[in-house]
Structures are given as structure tokens and as C-alpha cells.
Amino acid sequence: MKLDAKAPAGPIQQKWTNHRFGVKLVNPANKRKYSVIVVGTGLAGASAAASLAELGYKVLAFTYHESPRRAHSIAAQGGINAPKNYSNDGDSVYRLFYDTLKGGDYRAREANVYRLAEVSNSIIDQCVGQGVPFARDYSGLLDNRSFGGAQVSRTFYARGQTGQQLLLGAYSVLSRQIANKGVTLFERREMLDLVVVDGQARGIIARNLVTGAIEKYTANAVVLATGGYGNVFFLSTNAKASNTTAIWRAHKRGALFGNPCFTQIHPTCIPQSGEYQSKLTLMSESLRNDGRVWVPKAKGDKRRPGDIPEAERDYYLERMYPSFGNLVPRDVASRRAKEMCDKGHGVGETGLAVYLDFADAIKRLGKDNVAGKYGNLFDMYKQITAEDPYTTPMRIYPAVHYTMGGLWVDYNLMSTIPGLYVIGEANFSDHGANRLGASALMQGLADGYFILPYTIGDYLASTKFPAVGTDHADFKRTETEIQKQVEKLMSVNGKTTVDEFHRQLGKIMWDHVGMARNAAGLKKAAKEISALREKFWKDVKITGVAADVNSELEKAGRVADFFELGELMALDALQREESCGGHFREEHQTDEGEAKRNDAKFAYVAAWEYTGKVSSPKMHKEKLDFEYVKPSQRSYK
Amino acid sequence: MKITLNVWRQQNAQSSGRFETYVASNVSEHMSFLEMLDVVNTDLVKAGKEPIAFDHDCREGVCGSCGIVIGGRAHGPNRAIATCQLHMRTFRDGDTITLEPWRAKAFPVIKDLMVDRTAMDRIMQAGGYVSVKTGGVPDGNAIPIPKHVADEAMDAAACIGCGACVAACPNGSAMLFVAAKVSQLALLPQGQVERTERVLKMVKQMDDEGFGNCSNNYACEAECPKEVSVTHIARLNREYLRANLVKEEQKESAGGA
Ligand SMILES: Cc1cc2nc3c(=O)[nH]c(=O)nc-3n(C[C@H](O)[C@H](O)[C@H](O)COP(=O)(O)OP(=O)(O)OC[C@H]3O[C@@H](n4cnc5c(N)ncnc54)[C@H](O)[C@@H]3O)c2cc1C
Numbered sequence: 001m002k003l004d005a006k007a008p009a010g011p012i013q014q015k016w017t018n019h020r021f022g023v024k025l026v027n028p029a030n031k032r033k034y035s036v037i038v039v040g041t042g043l044a045g046a047s048a049a050a051s052l053a054e055l056g057y058k059v060l061a062f063t064y065h066e067s068p069r070r071a072h073s074i075a076a077q078g079g080i081n082a083p084k085n086y087s088n089d090g091d092s093v094y095r096l097f098y099d100t101l102k103g104g105d106y107r108a109r110e111a112n113v114y115r116l117a118e119v120s121n122s123i124i125d126q127c128v129g130q131g132v133p134f135a136r137d138y139s140g141l142l143d144n145r146s147f148g149g150a151q152v153s154r155t156f157y158a159r160g161q162t163g164q165q166l167l168l169g170a171y172s173v174l175s176r177q178i179a180n181k182g183v184t185l186f187e188r189r190e191m192l193d194l195v196v197v198d199g200q201a202r203g204i205i206a207r208n209l210v211t212g213a214i215e216k217y218t219a220n221a222v223v224l225a226t227g228g229y230g231n232v233f234f235l236s237t238n239a240k241a242s243n244t245t246a247i248w249r250a251h252k253r254g255a256l257f258g259n260p261c262f263t264q265i266h267p268t269c270i271p272q273s274g275e276y277q278s279k280l281t282l283m284s285e286s287l288r289n290d291g292r293v294w295v296p297k298a299k300g301d302k303r304r305p306g307d308i309p310e311a312e313r314d315y316y317l318e319r320m321y322p323s324f325g326n327l328v329p330r331d332v333a334s335r336r337a338k339e340m341c342d343k344g345h346g347v348g349e350t351g352l353a354v355y356l357d358f359a360d361a362i363k364r365l366g367k368d369n370v371a372g373k374y375g376n377l378f379d380m381y382k383q384i385t386a387e388d389p390y391t392t393p394m395r396i397y398p399a400v401h402y403t404m405g406g407l408w409v410d411y412n413l414m415s416t417i418p419g420l421y422v423i424g425e426a427n428f429s430d431h432g433a434n435r436l437g438a439s440a441l442m443q444g445l446a447d448g449y450f451i452l453p454y455t456i457g458d459y460l461a462s463t464k465f466p467a468v469g470t471d472h473a474d475f476k477r478t479e480t481e482i483q484k485q486v487e488k489l490m491s492v493n494g495k496t497t498v499d500e501f502h503r504q505l506g507k508i509m510w511d512h513v514g515m516a517r518n519a520a521g522l523k524k525a526a527k528e529i530s531a532l533r534e535k536f537w538k539d540v541k542i543t544g545v546a547a548d549v550n551s552e553l554e555k556a557g558r559v560a561d562f563f564e565l566g567e568l569m570a571l572d573a574l575q576r577e578e579s580c581g582g583h584f585r586e587e588h589q590t591d592e593g594e595a596k597r598n599d600a601k602f603a604y605v606a607a608w609e610y611t612g613k614v615s616s617p618k619m620h621k622e623k624l625d626f627e628y629v630k631p632s633q634r635s636y637k
Numbered sequence: 638m639k640i641t642l643n644v645w646r647q648q649n650a651q652s653s654g655r656f657e658t659y660v661a662s663n664v665s666e667h668m669s670f671l672e673m674l675d676v677v678n679t680d681l682v683k684a685g686k687e688p689i690a691f692d693h694d695c696r697e698g699v700c701g702s703c704g705i706v707i708g709g710r711a712h713g714p715n716r717a718i719a720t721c722q723l724h725m726r727t728f729r730d731g732d733t734i735t736l737e738p739w740r741a742k743a744f745p746v747i748k749d750l751m752v753d754r755t756a757m758d759r760i761m762q763a764g765g766y767v768s769v770k771t772g773g774v775p776d777g778n779a780i781p782i783p784k785h786v787a788d789e790a791m792d793a794a795a796c797i798g799c800g801a802c803v804a805a806c807p808n809g810s811a812m813l814f815v816a817a818k819v820s821q822l823a824l825l826p827q828g829q830v831e832r833t834e835r836v837l838k839m840v841k842q843m844d845d846e847g848f849g850n851c852s853n854n855y856a857c858e859a860e861c862p863k864e865v866s867v868t869h870i871a872r873l874n875r876e877y878l879r880a881n882l883v884k885e886e887q888k889e890s891a892g893g894a
Pocket residue numbers: 039040041042043044045062063064065068071072073074075076077078079080162163189190191192225226227228237238239242243245246282401402423424425426437438439440441442444
């Protein structure tokens with residue numbers, strides 16, 4: 001298979017403009033004749049569905065949620081980047097492009113990243129137009145804050161609820177299109193398979209989560225906007241239902257999977273408190289602006305933090321990274337916290353936490369000012385842990401947060417299956433091996449509002465579509481396969497619940513495919529996952545019936561796919577014999593324990609093909625060329 | 638801790654429901670309420686029974702999926718939180734807790750504690766938006782908005798669409814929910830062009846969906862996880878009155894021409 005990224009020629013600043021001029025347009029009167037399925041109504045999906053319907057296409061939108069407003073995007077806290085340079089601090093499209101590429105440790109495609117930076121300003125305008133209540137300063141103009149990995153202030157925000165407000169904006173324009181009949185919404189529907197007819201993506205098979213019915217839908221093209229797969233680790237900051245099923249099933253139908261092992265582990269989350277833990281809660285990265293990270297110098301020190309004198313504390317980030325201190329990027333902060341705990345310096349009941357201390361900030365700024373900046377986060381922390389961060393340091397620990405990997409797409413956001421587009425966190429995206437804060441919201445909305453609506457038109461205008469109804473043989477065959485899978489799951493009737501299996505999988509992933517990886521561990525993980533997967537199909541227990549609301553059955557289907565993806569992640573991490581961004585291979589580090597990239601050998605996207613056997617996938621490479629930004633070793637010392 | 642649960646079980650909208658009693662033992666005070674339910678459900682599945690169906694997703698109080706009437710109160714006894722943010726340390730060893738779904742005419746039960754709140758989406762579809770299309774908007778800073786106005790709009794926009802206000806209201810009214818959106822867009826300059834039509838359409842849809850009337854009971858505000866204030870209801874009422882006057886004037890001037 002030849003991977004063609006289709007990045008346009010010409011100077012980087014003109015690529016997108018030229019490309020847009022070059023694409024075929026669909027005559028306005030003809031747009032009505034084309035239908036597009038959009039799976040997912042988070043930021044990426046809702047913005048795409050609304051924009052396509054505004055153009056005149058017939059859109060069928062699907063979500064397993066009750067309402068588009070409940071998508072995982074709603075939980076994003078911090079903000080969204082755009083190089084408006086309203087702060088007059090020297091920001092520009094080029095600088096955002098540069099920061100994103102460097103932040104991703106040079107494992108993303110230059111042309112895509114530049115375009116992302118280029119369209120990001122329009123997102124802010126669009127959202128303001130919709131009535132998104134961004135934070136304002138006293139002049140009534142838009143306010144900005146700074147975020148990790150950047151030296152300029154370019155993050156727009158709406159209190160601690162930026163994702164919520166952006167999603168409600170996209171939901172509002174989507175609602176308008178639903179009312180106008182441009183979009184038909186299918187809520188509480190879960191896509192379980194992609195239907196490919198004569199090599200073209202022509203529809204989906206979905207399960208109605210209320211009645212249990214297996215339903216078939218056809219269209220001229222299919223867009224997946226189904227989010228990330230961080231929940232393969234069981235515990236993550238993702239919403240409970242976030243899963244890989246849509247992209248995984250598409251992968252098994254022929255879409256290549258890009259860089260599956262690139263996972264982001266966020267350093268500041270509330271640590272696990274017990275075995276029953278169902279998810280982890282993020283504490284915004286902004287806390288590291290004023291909080292100081294430390295652990296006791298003595299191993300296993302069980303004294304209360306207040307009883308440990310200054311001289312017996314190790315402010316290890318400040319010690320190791322004098323110039324960036326507590327503000328080192330996410331991957332570095334996470335890895336160092338794990339290292340401290342592994343060495344026995346961890347705090348709290350489990351020993352799996354480090355302190356994030358605000359005592360100095362409160363002394364310096366006063367309690368009121370600290371409350372003004374972080375009050376809602378402190379409240380949230382207190383609610384969960386019953387501890388007061390104003391008087392005792394927070395306990396934090398890294399947690400899985402975001403997946404940079406996803407289905408491979410070309411410059412047009414089309415996967416390797418013609419007519420199958422992938423947008424938002426679901427694609428392997430513009431973030432390389434590490435995503436900077438406040439850039440996932442930006443990417444999801446860039447894809448949905450400003451990129452896909454152009455590029456999909458080119459495909460529709462230049463493709464011949466044989467008439468295909470849901471009674472087509474390929475639809476029937478795929479439907480039968482799904483029905484069989486559901487029956488199989490229901491009939492195992494073993495002893496172990498889906499969650500119990502999922503937790504076991506998560507533990508393998510966290511121990512061996514998490515923050516620090518090595519060849520022996522990865523090989524072990526691949527084996528263990530494969531064995532556990534077999535056990536799953538023999539011992540999973542699901543009660544109730546398939547023709548009804550059945551949350552256990554829903555979870556089982558998702559976990560079955562996580563089992564397969566998990567193994568691919570281990571294999572991908574194994575082949576990448578270098579450390580880059582969130583992917584840290586213990587064998588490849590500098591003497592000081594920093595990540596050691598290998599550009600000569602690994603400046604490529606690993607795009608995996610499903611061969612029919614989960615344990616022996618085939619890797620293809622998309623070589624990455626850096627014409628504008630010369631890769632350099634990241635240093636935060 | 639040991640907790641006894643009286644849980645509403647209902648097969649679907651057509652069937653009638655009943656309470657069933659379950660005992661949750663070994664409950665840790667650090668567990669969230671939904672984690673306690675997870676444990677109960679694991680036991681049910683292991684015993685070959687159907688788990689209790691309930692909606693949830695983010696488990697951090699922002700997606701609006703969760704919603705259980707706990708001990709007679711929407712989202713439980715604590716103020717300003719959603720069901721998923723409630724922790725077991727709120728309860729005491731030996732407590733008996735009753736769990737019911739949102740009960741309102743406009744929210745039919747799907748199963749057990751899960752209800753259908755799509756009526757709220759249809760109210761939004763009736764007018765809860767600014768009719769801008771992708772592209773063709775002015776620069777973000779071309780529309781300055783005084784900070785206190787933006788802040789007040791944000792207070793209203795914080796609504797998570799959970800429906801607790803409806804469940805808490807003796808009349809099953811959705812006024813607080815509708816007021817939150819009408820108020821946000823009435824405050825902001827972007828919302829002015831469609832101000833009149835919006836409020837009329839949204840209120841009409843609210844009535845058509847079978848939500849009750851507001852009788853200034855204020856149970857909604859007390860149970861709202863985002864503390865959306867009833868002052869927004871006052872603004873909704875003003876907007877509605879104003880819109881009707883504007884409509885009448887329009888009719889008169891059209892008639893006079
Ligand atoms: C706690 C937290 C905080 C964050 N904060 C920030 C931040 O401050 N800034 C930032 O830039 N990013 C942030 N992120 C990341 C960002 O929120 C996500 O990457 C982004 O919202 C993903 O959007 P999406 O549209 O791609 O997918 P999602 O919002 O995950 O939407 C997925 C959609 O797909 C649907 N779906 C999935 N599978 C199926 C299926 N099989 N069938 C039918 N429907 C399906 C779902 O119903 C949903 O509608 C944060 C993430 C987390 C977890």
C-alpha cells in the first residue's frame with residue numbers, strides 16, 4: 001500500500017490557499033443530492049455536521065449520547081489557542097505552527113500543522129459570533145491566558161469551562177440545522193461497523209441503545225468524529241463511555257491506524273483512592289503556574305506534609321530543571337513524578353502521589369488572589385478528596401488524558417478508505433508525539449468548521465457513486481456479522497464482569513505501555529493482552545437481553561475492541577526504538593534521563609494495517625520531512 | 638459502611654415500576670455515589686441479574702447525563718453538585734437511601750433511573766441559538782462586551798441541561814433551563830437580532846412538550862447543580878412580555894400601512 005499524504009506543493013504559507021482553489025466544487029443545486037454520515041457530535045462532529053448542512057448537504061448525525069451536548073468535549077477546562085496576538089507579545093501563525101510542531105517532538109506533518117495554525121483565528125471569531133461567553137477584560141475585549149509549552153499568551157477561555165462553552169456553541173448551530181432539517185440526528189445510537197462497498201465507505205451499522213435494534217444507514221461519505229481511546233487504560237480523565245469502537249471497526253475494514261502508541265499522560269490529576277475507582281479527575285495544568293511540586297527527601301516518610309521541614313523536602317522539578325522548574329512540559333512532569341514514587345518518595349495512603357503546594361503562593365499573593373485564580377479547582381479537589389488545598393498541599397499523580405494516535409488521514413482528512421474521513425481526536429492528528437495544552441479544542445473545531453467542509457466536496461464532486469441502498473449485499477453481510485457478534489457476547493455467560501476484564505487490561509497497559517516503556521515489558525504486555533482477550537471471549541458475563549437497554553453489552557463491545565487495540569499499541573511502542581514526546585523508551589534516554597529522539601531512523605508516522613490477525617499487523621511508513629522547522633533536541637534545563 | 642438502597646426499577650416507559658431493595662456493604666466513604674452503584678451493579682451481574690440502568694458519562698458534573706432523585710432530592714442532599722459529584726462520606730453507616738428517576742410528564746422513563754430528556758433538545762432547536770453560519774463573522778474583538786455582562790451571560794450559560802430543575806419543580810416546569818439560554822443570549826449583543834422571535838419560539842416549544850408552568854416555587858434554583866439563579870427567570874418573563882408587545886406593535890403597524 002502506498003501512503004500518499006497529498007500535502008500540496010508550494011510555500012507552506014500558500015499551501016492551503018492553493019489547495020482550496022484547486023479542489024473541485026459541488027454545484028450548490030447538487031449539494032442536496034449528496035448525503036454524509038457524521039458519527040460523533042462532540043466539537044469535531046457537531047461543527048462538521050452543522051457546517052456541511054449549512055452548505056446544503058444532507059447530513060445524518062449519530063451519537064451514543066442522549067444529546068450532542070453530552071459529548072466528552074464538554075469536560076475540557078483550560079482553553080483554546082489562537083495566535084490573534086491580541087496581547088501584542090509577538091504571536092503569529094508561524095509561531096503557533098512552530099510551537100505545535102516542536103511540542104509534538106517533530107512527529108507531525110508540517111503542512112497540516114501550518115494549516116491548523118492558519119485557520120485557528122477564525123475559530124475564535126466563529127465562536128464569538130455564536131454567543132460563546134469567552135472571558136473578557138475590563139475594556140470588554142477578549143482576554144488571554146498562557147499555557148504550557150508556549151511563551152506567548154494565546155489561550156482563549158471561558159472560566160474553567162471552555163470545552164463546555166465551545167461545545168454548546170457548536171450544539172447551538174447544529175440544533176438550528178436539525179430544526180431546518182439539514183441534519184437528521186440519531187441519538188442513543190452506537191456505530192458498530194463501517195460498510196464498505198466496492199472500496200468506498202458507503203454507510204454504517206448502528207445499534208439503537210434503547211431498543212437494541214441493529215440499524216443500517218447509507219450515504220455518499222462517512223465522517224468519524226468519535227474522539228480518543230484513552231480509556232483503553234480503564235482509568236483516565238476521559239468520560240466513561242469514550243471508546244475506540246468506531247475507529248477500530250473502520251481499521252478492521254481497511255483504514256490504517258497511525259501512531260497508536262502515542263498517548264498523553266497528564267501530570268496533575270487527583271490520584272486514585274481505591275480499587276473501586278471508576279475514573280480520574282484532571283486538575284488544570286494552570287495550577288503549576290503557582291503550585292510547587294515536592295516529595296519528602298526520606299523514602300517512605302509518613303509524616304503529615306506540614307510536619308516535614310523545608311530542608312527535608314525535595315522540590316525535584318525546580319532542582320532538575322532550574323529554568324523551567326514546575327512548568328516543564330506534561331510528559332516530563334509526569335515521568336518525573338512516577339520516578340519519584342517508584343523510588344519510594346510517593347505520598348498519601350497509596351504512595352502514588354506527589355505534593356502540589358500552594359503555601360508559598362498564598363504567602364506571596366494572599367489567599368483571596370489564589371482563590372480568584374484557582375477557586376473552582378480547589379473546590380473540586382476538596383469535594384473529591386475532603387482535603388482543603390488552602391491549608392494542606394494537594395496530592396497529584398499523572399493520568400492518561402489524550403491520545404495523539406488515531407486513524408491515519410491525508411491532508412484532506414481522508415483515511416485510506418475512499419470516502420471515510422476522520423476528524424478531531426479520532427484521527428492521528430497534528431500533535432505528533434505530544435499535544436500542547438489548549439490545542440485539541442482548536443484542532444477539533446478547525447477540522448469541523450473550516451477544513452472538512454472544503455475537502456469533502458472535492459471527493460463528492462469527483463467520484464462516481466453507484467446507487468447503493470441498505471438492502472445491498474455488503475450491508476446485509478456486515479449487519480449479519482454484527483448480529484453474530486452481539487449474540488456471541490450474550491451467549492458466553494461466564495463469571496467475570498466486563499469492568500473486571502477492563503480493569504485487568506488497564507493495569508497491563510499502565511504498567512507496560514504507560515509512562516515509561518521497555519522492550520521486555522512491551523513484549524510481555526502484548527502476550528498478556530492477547531491471553532486475556534481469549535479469556536474474555538470465554539468468560540465474560542453479561543446479563544439482560546440484547547433487545548433492550550443493556551449497558552453491560554455496550555461496554556462489552558467496547559472492551560472487546562480495546563483488547564485488540566491495546567495489543568497494537570504495545571507492538572507500535574515496541575517498534576519505535578526511540579523516545580519522543582509522550583513515548584518514553586527506557587533504553588533511549590540521555591545520561592540525565594531525558595528523552596532521546598532518533599530522527600535518522602524514526603522520523604515517520606507508523607501506519608498500521610489490519611491483516612486479519614490482530615497479533616500480526618503490518619506497518620507502513622509515512623516519512624516526515626521538515627522543510628521549515630529543523631528538529632532539535634527539546635531542552636527545559 | 639453498610640447502606641440500604643431502595644431503587645426504582647422499571648422495564649420501560651410502558652410498564653409500571655416498583656422499588657427493589659439492595660444492600661451495599663463495604664462502602665468506602667471516599668467512593669463517589671456512582672462508584673457505590675457500580676459496585677452494586679457488579680454484584681447484581683455476578684448474581685445473574687440485570688444491573689440498575691442509569692445515565693452518566695463525565696462523572697465530573699459537566700455533561701449533564703447523570704440525574705437521580707436521592708432521598709427525595711434531585712442530585713441528592715448537597716447543594717450545587719450533580720449526582721456524580723456526590724460522595725459517600727455524605728451518608729452514615731446504616732443509612733437507607735431511596736433512588737428514583739427524574740419524574741416529570743415531559744421526561745418519560747426509558748428504564749430504571751434513565752429518562753428521556755430530548756424535549757430539552759427540541760426547545761433548543763426551536764430557537765436556542767444565534768443564526769450565524771460558518772464563516773462570514775466579524776473579528777472576535779469587533780464586538781466588545783462589558784466584562785460584567787459577559788460574566789452574567791456565563792453564569793447562565795453554565796447550565797448543563799441535566800433537568801434537575803424540572804424534576805425538583807412541583808409543576809414539572811422547565812423555566813430555569815429555558816431562562817438560562819434566553820437570558821444568556823438576551824444579555825449578549827450577538828443575541829439581539831433574534832431576541833423577539835427566540836423567546837416566543839422557545840416558550841411555545843416548552844409548552845408543547847408538556848412542561849408545567851412556573852409558580853415561583855424556586856425549588857429549581859435550590860437543586861440546580863450550577864446554581865443558575867431564578868433572576869434569569871425574571872429576565873425570561875420580561876423578555877417574553879417585551880416580545881409580545883413588539884409583536885403586537887408589528888401587527889398594528891402592518892395593519893395601518
Ligand atoms: C478532562 C479533560 C480536559 C481537557 N481540557 C482541554 C483543554 O483545556 N483544551 C484542549 O484543547 N483540549 C482539552 N482536552 C482534550 C479535548 O477535550 C478532546 O480532545 C476533544 O474535546 C475531543 O473532541 P472530539 O470532538 O474529537 O471527540 P468527543 O468530544 O470525544 O466526541 C466524541 C463523539 O463521538 C460519539 N461517538 C463515539 N463513538 C461512537 C460510536 N461508535 N457511535 C456513535 N457515536 C459515537 C460520542 O457520542 C461523541 O458525540 C481535555 C480533555 C479532558 C479529558
